[in-house]
Amino acid sequence: MSIELKNANTFPATSINEGEGDFYRQLVESGLSLLSIENNLQKLLQEVVALALTVTKADAGSLYVIQGKEIEFTVARNLTLEERRIPMSLEHFRLPINNNTICGYVAGTGESLFIDDANNLDAHLPFRFNRSFDIKFNYTSQSMLALPLTNAAGQVVGVLQLINHRLNGLFVPFPRYLLSPVRIMARKAGMALYNAILSDNLKKSQYETVYRLSIAAEARDKSTGMHVHRVSEYARILANAMGQPEEFQELIHAAAPLHDVGKIGITDSILQKPGSLTPEEREVMKTHTTLGFSMLNDSESPLLKLGASIALTHHEKWDGTGYPHGLQGESIPLEGRLIALADVFDALVSRRCYKAAMPIDQIKALITNEKGRHFDPVLTEKFLDSWDEINRTAEQMKD
Amino acid sequence: MSIELKNANTFPATSINEGEGDFYRQLVESGLSLLSIENNLQKLLQEVVALALTVTKADAGSLYVIQGKEIEFTVARNLTLEERRIPMSLEHFRLPINNNTICGYVAGTGESLFIDDANNLDAHLPFRFNRSFDIKFNYTSQSMLALPLTNAAGQVVGVLQLINHRLNGLFVPFPRYLLSPVRIMARKAGMALYNAILSDNLKKSQYETVYRLSIAAEARDKSTGMHVHRVSEYARILANAMGQPEEFQELIHAAAPLHDVGKIGITDSILQKPGSLTPEEREVMKTHTTLGFSMLNDSESPLLKLGASIALTHHEKWDGTGYPHGLQGESIPLEGRLIALADVFDALVSRRCYKAAMPIDQIKALITNEKGRHFDPVLTEKFLDSWDEINRTAEQMKD
Numbered sequence: 194m195s196i197e198l199k200n201a202n203t204f205p206a207t208s209i210n211e212g213e214g215d216f217y218r219q220l221v222e223s224g225l226s227l228l229s230i231e232n233n234l235q236k237l238l239q240e241v242v243a244l245a246l247t248v249t250k251a252d253a254g255s256l257y258v259i260q261g262k263e264i265e266f267t268v269a270r271n272l273t274l275e276e277r278r279i280p281m282s283l284e285h286f287r288l289p290i291n292n293n294t295i296c297g298y299v300a301g302t303g304e305s306l307f308i309d310d311a312n313n314l315d316a317h318l319p320f321r322f323n324r325s326f327d328i329k330f331n332y333t334s335q336s337m338l339a340l341p342l343t344n345a346a347g348q349v350v351g352v353l354q355l356i357n358h359r360l361n362g363l364f365v366p367f368p369r370y371l372l373s374p375v376r377i378m379a380r381k382a383g384m385a386l387y388n389a390i391l392s393d394n395l396k397k398s399q400y401e402t403v404y405r406l407s408i409a410a411e412a413r414d415k416s417t418g419m420h421v422h423r424v425s426e427y428a429r430i431l432a433n434a435m436g437q438p439e440e441f442q443e444l445i446h447a448a449a450p451l452h453d454v455g456k457i458g459i460t461d462s463i464l465q466k467p468g469s470l471t472p473e474e475r476e477v478m479k480t481h482t483t484l485g486f487s488m489l490n491d492s493e494s495p496l497l498k499l500g501a502s503i504a505l506t507h508h509e510k511w512d513g514t515g516y517p518h519g520l521q522g523e524s525i526p527l528e529g530r531l532i533a534l535a536d537v538f539d540a541l542v543s544r545r546c547y548k549a550a551m552p553i554d555q556i557k558a559l560i561t562n563e564k565g566r567h568f569d570p571v572l573t574e575k576f577l578d579s580w581d582e583i584n585r586t587a588e589q590m591k592d
Numbered sequence: 593m594s595i596e597l598k599n600a601n602t603f604p605a606t607s608i609n610e611g612e613g614d615f616y617r618q619l620v621e622s623g624l625s626l627l628s629i630e631n632n633l634q635k636l637l638q639e640v641v642a643l644a645l646t647v648t649k650a651d652a653g654s655l656y657v658i659q660g661k662e663i664e665f666t667v668a669r670n671l672t673l674e675e676r677r678i679p680m681s682l683e684h685f686r687l688p689i690n691n692n693t694i695c696g697y698v699a700g701t702g703e704s705l706f707i708d709d710a711n712n713l714d715a716h717l718p719f720r721f722n723r724s725f726d727i728k729f730n731y732t733s734q735s736m737l738a739l740p741l742t743n744a745a746g747q748v749v750g751v752l753q754l755i756n757h758r759l760n761g762l763f764v765p766f767p768r769y770l771l772s773p774v775r776i777m778a779r780k781a782g783m784a785l786y787n788a789i790l791s792d793n794l795k796k797s798q799y800e801t802v803y804r805l806s807i808a809a810e811a812r813d814k815s816t817g818m819h820v821h822r823v824s825e826y827a828r829i830l831a832n833a834m835g836q837p838e839e840f841q842e843l844i845h846a847a848a849p850l851h852d853v854g855k856i857g858i859t860d861s862i863l864q865k866p867g868s869l870t871p872e873e874r875e876v877m878k879t880h881t882t883l884g885f886s887m888l889n890d891s892e893s894p895l896l897k898l899g900a901s902i903a904l905t906h907h908e909k910w911d912g913t914g915y916p917h918g919l920q921g922e923s924i925p926l927e928g929r930l931i932a933l934a935d936v937f938d939a940l941v942s943r944r945c946y947k948a949a950m951p952i953d954q955i956k957a958l959i960t961n962e963k964g965r966h967f968d969p970v971l972t973e974k975f976l977d978s979w980d981e982i983n984r985t986a987e988q989m990k991d
Contacts (some may be wrong), residue, residue, distance in 0.1 A: 291759050384744050384783065391790035398797040401805050401891060408887050409808050412857030461860040488807050492800060565652030 234386075234393040238268045238443050240280060241342075241382045245353055246270055249338060249371055252357035252364060257296050258390065260349050263287040264300045271356075274330055281330065292319035296352045297467035301338045303349050305376065308337040309366040311356075338367040340375055350387045353379060399496045400447055407450040410457050414464060419540055419592050420452035421494040426586045427535035435527075444499055445528055451500030452507045452532050455485025482508055482517045499528055507532040510567045522569075530569040534560070534576055537567070553584070603770065633785075633792040637667045644752055645669060647777060648737060648770055651756035651763065656695050657789065658749050662686040663699045673729055691718035691951075694969045698738045702748050704775065707736040708765040710755075737766040741782035749786045752778060798895045799846055803867055806849045809856050813863060818991050820849035821937055825985045826934035833974040834926075843898055844927055850899030851906045851931050854884025881907055881916045898927055906931040909966045913961040921968075929968040933959070933975055936966070941986050952983070 202592070242254045253271040257264035265287045274281055290300045298320050299306055308314070311322040313335050327334050334356045342351035355375075357364040407421055429446040439447075456464060459481055463474045470478060485504025489497045506520065506529025513521035515533075525533075541556045551559075557580065564573035643652045652670040657665035664686045673680055687701045697719050698705055707713070710721040710733050726733050733755045741750035754774075807819055828845040836844075837885045855863060858880055869877060884903025888896045905919065907927025912920035914932075924932075925935040940955045950958075954980065963972035975982070 345780070345787065381744070384620060388744065388787065388790065391787065391794060395794045395797055398794055398801070398893065401893065401896070402797070402801040405801050405805055405887065405891075405896070406808060407851070409805060409856045412854075412887060413812075414964060455806070455811075457808045457856060484811060488804065488811060492804075494797065494800065497800070497804070 229573065234389040235268075237385060237389045241353065241386065242268055242270050245355055245375070245378065245384075246272065249355050249367060250359050250376060251338070251355035251367070252359050253332075253334070254356065255296075255354045256384070257288070257300070257352040257354070259290075259300060260287065263289055264296055264352055271276070271330070271332065273332065282458065293321070294323065295320050295337065295339050299341050299352045299354075300323055300349050303341050303343070303347075305340040305372060305379075306338070307369065307372075308339070310335055311337055333364075335364050336366040338371065339376065340379050342379050342386055344383050344387035350383050353382070387397055399494050402494070402497060403447060403500065406454050408459075410454055413457055413461075414453075418489055419590050420543065423539050423543070423587060423590045424452065424532065424535045425449040427538065427567060427583055428531055430579050430582055430586065431535065431572065431575060433530050434579050435531075435572065437527075444496060445503075447498040447529065448496055448503055448528070449532055451485065451489065451497075451534070452503045452536060453481060453482070453485065454488060454500070455481035457488075457506055458484045479508070479516050482506075502526050503528050503532050505529070507536055509533065511569050512566050515567075516538070525569075530572055534568050534572055537563075538576075538583070542584075543591065602977040633788040634667075636784060636788045640752065640785065641667055641669050643781075644754055644774070645671065645778065648754050648766060648774060649758050650737070650754035650766070651758050652693075652731075652733070653755065654753045656687070656699070656753070657785070658689075658699060659686065662688055663695055663751055667933065670729070670731065672731065673910075678729060684723075692720070693722060694719050694736065694738050695753055698740050698751045698753075699748050702740050702742070702746075704739040704771060704778075705737070706766055706768065706771075707738070710736050711732055715864075732763075734763050735765040737770065737774065739778050740776050741785055743786035744783050749782050749789065752781075757764055798893050801893070801896060802846060802849055802899065803854075805853050809853055812856055813852075818989050819851070819942065822938050822942070822986060822989045823931065823934045824848040824850065825989065826937065826982055827930055829978050829981055830930050830934065830971065830974060833978050834930075834971065836926075843895060844902075844930065847895055847899040847902055847927070848934070849933055850884065850888065850896075851902045851935060852880060852884070853887060853899070854880035854882070856887075857883045878915050881905075886960070901925050902927050902931050904928070906935055908932065911965050914966075929971055933967050933971055936962075937982070938977075938986070941983075942991065953968050 224536050238256050238258070241257050245251065246254050252273055253269070255269040256267050258267050266283065266285055266427040269281060269283055271281060288294050288297050290297050292298045292301065295306065295308070314322060322334070326332065336356070336358050338358075340353050341349045342353060344350050355367070358367040425446045428449045429442050431446050432442040434517070459478060463470065463477050466474070486501045489501035489504060492498055492501070505517070506525050509515035509518065509520045509525045509529055510533070511522060511525070511530070512517050538556065538560065541551045541559065542553070543550060557577070560568070560573065561577065564570045609727040637655050637657070644650065645653050650664070650965040652668070655666050657666050664684055665682065666684065668682055670679060670680060687693050687696050689696050691697045691700065694705065694707070713719075713721060721733070725731065733756070735757050739752050740748045741752060743749050753768070757766040757867050782842040805919055824845045827848045828841050831841040831844050858877060862869065862876050865873070881904050885900045888900035888903060891897055891900070904916070905924050908914035908919045908928055909932070910915065910921060910924070910929070912918050937955070937959065940950045940958065941952070942949060956976070959975065960973065963969045
């Protein structure tokens with residue numbers, strides 16, 4: 194399992210030794226309870242590295258996450274560079290899982306690795322130390338401790354690389370008694386990481402449904418383009434202005450592109466008609482609301498359910514004169530009232546194939562005039578309060 | 593935290609006591625390593641209940657999984673009924689998380705609960721025992737041990753209810769020293785369960801993208817209907833006959849409905865034209881392959897990537913006369929060769945709006961004749977070997 198390493202010690206992933214390092218162990222335990230409740234992947238990664246630096250008295254640390262047959266560099270800290278106020282902006286590069294690199298070796302073998310001097314690695318070792326970071330930032334990596342983060346099934350889900358153990362202002366080798374406490378940390382952090390990765394994938398996967406449906410809708414109606422993305426942004430700004438929780442802001446931002454998804458089912462002769470529609474054609478066009486609703490509403494995903502509600506109600510009007518159901522006031526769900534306003538604003542502000550954009554003062558007057566008629570009056574106020582931010586967004590995201 | 597329970601003891605979720613129950617503890621540890629690698633939710637639930645029955649010497653057990661503000665009954669075992677060969681088919685009912693039921697109480701409080709006689713619960717207890725199972729199956733539940741399964745963050749993710757501790761052929765109360773070992777089990781099982789739930793949700797969510805896109809495509813082309821689902825089934829049968837691993841069989845079954853997704857972007861006048869297409873129209877129709885590919889291929893999901901490949905290559909022919917790229921032989925990916933055959937077969941066997949179904953012998957002759965021309969010769973052989981199964985499927989799933 195373990196190869197012979199001169200000037201570097203590996204420790205196969207066996208049970209944790211009792212004994213030394215009790216102080217560190219307590220430190221680990223107190224930090225761990227925080228980790229396990231963090232489901233936001235990016236925050237979790239940062240917390241794991243921060244905790245690891247404290248526990249191991251390392252000057253620097255990086256975290257890699259397994260992505261198929263590679264490991265992806267995610268977050269890094271470097272206390273020396275932070276003290277010197279040198280910003281590190283690092284690309285999310287990937288390394289193959291093999292013995293050529295230190296972290297690739299740890300990911301592949303599941304072993305923990307102590308290295309006393311990275312720049313004097315014995316020639317027979319399979320891996321070499323990559324000095325590109327040190328050169329770029331004028332830093333000297335010397336001692337290292339690299340260890341695998343594993344999930345409950347013992348699978349490696351990440352690699353934590355710690356650099357330069359600090360003792361009385363000097364960089365010295367990492368003491369071997371750290372192995373036991375960092376392993377406890379690595380196991381718990383690995384489980385938390387695994388959960389956060391799964392949660393993150395789940396979220397991405399739900400967003401993907403929206404994204405693919407939007408692409409499908411665009412394949413039919415090229416005029417859409419950036420429209421759905423702008424409406425998403427206005428929706429988030431408005432939800433925020435309404436004091437809605439961050440979760441709802443994020444959800445409505447993600448679901449907004451679905452408002453016209455029902456148009457996929459509208460025949461070309463109506464959907465792409467250059468002139469104005471006949472009354473009969475207009476009735477067919479109106480069915481994009483109920484059609485969109487029926488395409489999404491049987492989903493168990495809160496995101497798609499919100500999308501269904503938006504699709505159904507974004508043409509209702511506050512005074513009850515909208516469609517498809519002529520709902521009035523607060524019987525129109527908030528998401529519908531919100532997208533109604535965002536959608537109309539974007540149609541006015543952007544140039545569509547069938548009409549030119551309207552001057553901005555005229556748009557403001559029109560929206561103000563529709564307060565309590567087409568639009569929710571409170572929402573209209575918030576919209577006008579956010580006028581500058583919304584217009585900046587419209588400008589930045591124009592077709 | 594804990595209410596006063598006469599004839600029932602609760603134990604708040606604190607740290608695990610050392611001491612008694614060491615034999616059970618060893619038993620738990622040996623069973624647990626198996627649990628943590630099981631990512632299939634249904635199998636995992638069954639293994640947790642089976643392990644719990646062994647560890648606690650319970651006659652029966654049920655597992656509930658948290659679903660929002662409810663708990664959902666999932667799996668149950670009952671050794672007495674199994675010995676009497678009485679089948680239990682139980683609905684997946686749900687209970688609200690509140691103090692009215694035993695498992696709802698455990699889910700809400702996170703406490704473990706020992707009950708010595710479920711039919712003699714003290715009147716002041718908030719919950720009542722629901723006798724409907726006992727009445728239906730002529731069984732007598734007496735002693736109980738109900739405990740929460742928690743994830744790494746300590747959140748309750750499930751409730752395990754164990755019934756009737758067996759001692760020398762009698763049903764007696766569960767000994768209190770079981771608390772420590774079952775808690776270890778509940779913690780580890782809870783973490784494994786949480787991961788399995790997340791994995792399961794992720795899979796469902798990826799399938800949902802395919803499903804919603806299929807619905808969108810159907811909104812345009814009503815003739816599709818059951819066609820995509822039949823092609824999925826043939827694809828699974830063929831992948832199995834080709835000796836492909838189960839994972840691929842499942843993936844191609846899930847991705848097959850995407851083969852014509854590019855048709856969403858084909859104009860109605862061509863897509864829904866009743867007669868045959870002009871050469872120019874046929875060229876436009878052919879772009880549904882590249883269009884479908886570009887709608888899906890930038891996804892990170894292996895499922896959608898497979899769908900992209902299928903969309904692109906399912907009109908290629910083994911002899912190189914297909915489209916869009918005129919690929920030949922094994923340069924056409926397996927999934928494309930496989931769906932080509934499944935798609936053509938289904939078009940022949942089912943009645944489409946523009947032509948009547950072909951007699952079955954004629955279809956068989958046609959496919960045999962296309963071996964090595966339109967279709968991969970090995971695949972054609974496997975198809976003919978699976979002829980009966982494929983035709984049964986076609987019959988069962990007809991429009």
